[in-house]
Amino acid sequence: MKIARALLALPGLAALAWGVVLFAEYALPLRPDVFGTVGWIVGGPILNDAVVAPLTALLGVALARLLPPPWKTPVVAATVITGVLAILAFPLLWRPYGTPPMPGLHDGNPTLGLTLTVATVWLVAILTALAHRVAPPITRDAPSITRDARPITRDAPRDTRTDPPGTPAAPPGTGTRA
Incomplete structure (x- = not known):
């Protein structure tokens, strides 16, 4: 290892x-510009570790406690992605041409690009949460699909079907299977 x-x-x-x-x-x-570069190299991780990451974590924990189960994961994921996008967009939002020129990078509006990207992330989070609310969760009522399982027909009564190994039995006295 x-x-x-x-x-x-x-x-x-x-x-x-x-x-x-x-x-x-x-x-x-x-030269004088080297000290500014060192400030960015050292300041970026410090700003991330001291400000952005803790705020994102606190917001994620608060949202996870407040939101119902189908909304927790998508909203917390969207919160983290928004924090990462903010870190990536910071140099371009801080000052025009805050990064070395790259073809096509400075042709657009970074504020509009960040806004549209964050809106897309949150739209996907909302649609994901709504999809979990619409589609019911998979239950163990259906038998497992394996090669050795007997085919189930409409004519076969439910009680004659054999459950796959490991299926928990219902509590005594209920007469149904879990």
């Missing part, structure tokens, strides 16, 4: 070393 972990860690360490080499090429010799 230790060998597997080491083999998995090596590409990450190699990428980290390559990033340090590239940053050293950019930063040396020192």
Whole structure:
């Protein structure tokens, strides 16, 4: 297991070393704009870990406690995705051309793009929650579909059907199966 972990860690360490080499090429010799870059490199994770992640987690926990079961997972997932999108869009929203120019990146309106993306995420979350409310959950009333199971016909009475192994029996005195 230790060998597997080491083999998995090596590409990450190699990428980290390559990033340090590239940053050293950019930063040396020192100039004033390097300190701004260091501020972004250090400040981004601190802002995420100190502000965005805790707020997203608190909002997710609060929503999970307040919402009914079909809404919990989609709404909490949409909350987390919204937080990630906010982090990704921050440099473009902070100042125009906040990132190195890329073809097509600065042609659009980042505020509108973020708004439409977040609206799409929440629309999918709402539709997912509504779909869970419309479609009833699968119950154990139906027999399992296996090759060795006998086919069930309409004419066969329910009591003559054999339940698959592991099906719990009903409590004594109820006369029905769970």
